[in-house]
Amino acid sequence: MDDLLSEFLTETNENLSVLDSELIKLEQNPNDPELLGNIFRLVHTIKGTCGFLGLPRLEKVAHASENVLGEIRSGNLLVDQQAVTLILESLDCIKSILLTLEKTEAEPEGDDSSLIQRLNDLAQKRASAPTPAAMVAAPAKSAPSIKDAEAAAVAAAQAEIDRLLADDFPSPPPAAPAAPPAAVAPPVSQAPVSQAPVSPPQVTQPPAAVVAPAPSPAPQDDFPPMAAASPQPHSPEPIEVEGPAAAGHNQHMVGQAFGVGDDSGHGALGEHGGESSAHAAQSIRVSVELLENLMTMVSELVLTRNQLLQIVRRNKESEFAVPLQRLSQVTSELQEGVMKTRMQPVGNAWAKLPRLIRDLSLELNKKIELQMLGAETELDRQVLEYIKDPLTHMVRNSADHGIEPPDVRVAIGKPEMGRITLNAFHEGGHILIEISDDGKGLDIAKIRQKIVQSGLALDTEVQMMSDQHVMQYIFRAGFSTASRVTAVSGRGVGMDVVRTNIEKIGGTIEMSSRFGRGSTFTIKIPLTLAIVSALIVESCGERFAVPQISVVELVRAASQSEHKIERIHGTPVLRLRERLLPLVSLEKVLRLDREVHHAREESFIIVAQVGTYNFGIMVDRVFDTEEIVVKPVSPILRHLSIFSGNTILGDGSVIMILDPNGVASSTGEVMSNDQQISDQSQAREIQSGDRTTLLIFRAGGATPKAVPLSLVARLEEIDNTTVEHSNSRPMVQYRGRLMPLIMLDSEKILPNEGRTPVLVFSDESRSMGLVVDEIVDIIEDVVEVELLTDRPGLMGSAIIAGHATDVIDAGYYLIQAYGDWFGNRNSSRMTIGNYTKKVLLVDDSPFFRNLLTPLLSVAGFEVTAVESPKAALQIAEKGFDFDIIVSDIEMPVMNGFEFARVLRNHPRWSKTPLIALSAHTAPEDMERGRESGFNDYVPKFDRDALVRTLNETLMQRV
Amino acid sequence: MNEMVVTKTRNLSRQDGRDKAEQYVSIIIENQIFGVPVLQVHDVLGPQRITRIPLAPPEVAGSLNLRGRIVTAIDVRLRLGLPSRKEGETSMSVVVEHHNEFYSLMVDSVGEVLMLKESEFERSPATLEHRWREVSNGIYRLDTQLVVVLDVTRLLQFGRFEAA
Incomplete structure (x- = not known):
């Protein structure tokens, strides 16, 4: 594309976008003369340049909108929404023409007369107004034509000047003016041909002024054409624009020419012209491509510098060391500078x-x-x-x-x-x-x-x-x-x-x-896609780069040092300033194989930060930091989210760049307050849904035992001397009542002295103490109970915190204490309307069914437990009825929400109260539960809430 | 069937000319000759220092530095379902460009450039193992040997990790 044209396009597009925002500001502050002046100047510049380049269609539109602005500026027209809309519309029109111009280098065919008509109507609007209309109308009407002429003529003169400045050939200038204007001038728009005669007196002056400095140096330089051409501005004929003129400079000249050429009343315009020229001197336009190339070269320079530095580091006494130091510094500054050129607000x-x-x-x-x-x-x-x-x-x-x-x-x-x-x-x-x-x-x-x-x-x-x-x-x-x-x-x-x-x-x-x-x-x-500083680390003989930006600190950990890696069930952690830092082994995350399997004496921990989550990455060695140019990894490796790119190091080897974010998420433990893409959080939620808090204790034998903490009312330590016997069963006085003690390990005989830990189970009126040897821990874990046991009192076994653990059946011991613990007791609380309330419990986890059945039985309900909504519906088909249904939410095949919806349309069970039981108890979850038809929503592990809710719901029904 | 063969051949030749010959760089894996269109080959390399990429598909041997560009090395043996190279056996590589990215195809050895005539071209037999058919465009019948034409694009698509 013609340099001139492309320059024009860039400039005009820029001006247009400034105009957009300026106009909107103007709409809000209609009385800001400075703003208006600026807008006027911009439109004027666009118009002028169009005329200059011979783009009649653009010029006409710009011209018409300039008229409207002119009226506004002279106070004849008020800034209102209509006016602004119309001007914006004309700008859009200009933009669309520019777009085609950019593609085809020619103005598209088209008719803007209706838009121009509307603009003109607006400009003349005040003509219809009663007051000073008649007086002002005439000049207003004539204004366009005069301006047109001005524009064209000035443009023509300007073109000439530029041509003179740009053209080295002596021959064309004399030839051009000789030719008839009509033949030479087509691109300059038709307007000037007819109207040129109107303007010469005004026009000839300013271009001459602009050119004035030029002729004087001309003779000295070998620039004969300049001198020869100098009289030409006197000629009113437009001259064809030819040859690329110095970009920017050109534009600037046009602006100035107009500034002077415009009627003298608007001095402000001239000032603006001056301002813009000052601006032009301070900044230059550089193509993006050039900057990109520069950036790439600087990147390569940085890499080479790094390479040199590495070589020199090996030979300590090198005479290159000092100059290299200097080179290194300059390179860094250069890099920074080039980076800055790419930064934009x-x-x-x-x-x-x-x-x-x-x-x-x-x-x-x-x-x-x-x-x-x-x-x-x-x-x-x-x-x-x-x-x-x-x-x-x-x-x-x-x-x-x-x-x-x-x-x-x-x-x-x-x-x-x-x-x-x-x-x-x-x-x-x-x-x-x-x-x-x-x-x-x-x-x-x-x-x-x-x-x-x-x-x-x-x-x-x-x-x-x-x-x-x-x-x-x-x-x-x-x-x-x-x-x-x-x-x-x-x-x-x-x-x-x-x-x-x-x-x-x-x-x-x-x-x-x-x-x-x-x-x-x-x-x-x-911030940028280019150069980052990175820490080079090694694990299992492989090197990786970690972007410095996510590295908080480095910790050296050795078995003898202050910091040592400790393990909880194989999971490494580090004590760091009174906090436990979770550690991730790079070796494990990347599944690297270590050739020699020996315990490392020391390792380094990179404390990294991802969002608000801090964690440590364990590596074998830490090298230098290096400036690296991040290059994207090959498409076939893009799925490896653990790498953010790769690069070539100073020694020429390729290295992968670790993405701490990817490392964090690959360990599964992404910070909870970070709203990562929800697939992850979803997975986590479901997982946590099956988590149970268990009390781990020992009683008889080495195998740890566990009981859901939610069943246990309190943990007590009783003084053995207070144990009494009644009916040959041990009891203690507890809170003013007698509490039977059950030995979990039936062989065990309570010593006469000392203290014994006891798990207290209780409901309203009764308590039972389960005597154990030692309370070990409280653990929240995903429990998968294998229900394969025929030993009484055991629900089954599970792996909890890495150990095979017996999960005890609390119900069994409760019955031992009180044979009728689950029996129908005539407590008014539990039996409303004289019969036991029947509860249907729907939960896919056998563990929870076994957990909740005794719990609800304790509370006096008759419990039927089924493993799926489907089974529940089958029971419904068989004609059974329940007073209340308690359902889990997360279940395979049909979840709780769907179950609720089905039930709400069920012929018989549609009125049966329905309570949701879920680990998710966020208000939104509850809301959703209610929407699906649940009467209430209870957290899964809150047994008191469950019983309370059941009772409350039933009470409401009675 | 016949028709399909004809279309395929036409596609390959693209330009006019009855029996146009195309040039292929021959590579050898397990005594089998393969051809890679010569225009796609950028370099032929001897053994290189390769950086392993953890977690990458097994076919990806690693990446290497080729005059300042990072090139992903693909072990063609593994891609073809062959056992990996025995220790001590050297390899050679041909570097191909695909979607502006360079890939180094690690093979046993690289031979000469072959002029293969269109009349000798044939579609891969339907009985050829799936993996092989997947990555080959067809076969040239030479007097003494058969040359399997490798389709670089398809060679670089493995599993769901497409080299798009």
């Missing part, structure tokens, strides 16, 4: 958003305010480029989906004006950008529906998902919750693209939303 990516919001709020009839914080936060332009579109899309989404119409907002007590906030800030080597709105938030129920409708998941699956997980679906392709497709959004393209784009640059996107309150998207992106 994030506000650049936001420049278009105010306009977007303005248009959207008009289109959607909403009132929206856009707040932008931290616009000056700088990041790599490459990164910026990637996030531009996603940001625009998300802001658009927030405006369209998020913010409610003003009447709705007022009705629900929100301020009429909706607010979208963009906030950018640094955090730990990353840039965080938050896009939040105070709109209606995500309607989770609707998303669930939509997931099912679009066949992305089955209804049953969807019900199982956590809200976080459900929200993730908005990042799926083809997913839109807008029930109606607006011009703005609802076509279901976007959020998936947003996520892809962000992930492409190693960023993450997270969202949180509260229904009715608004949503927040958080984008986390790396």
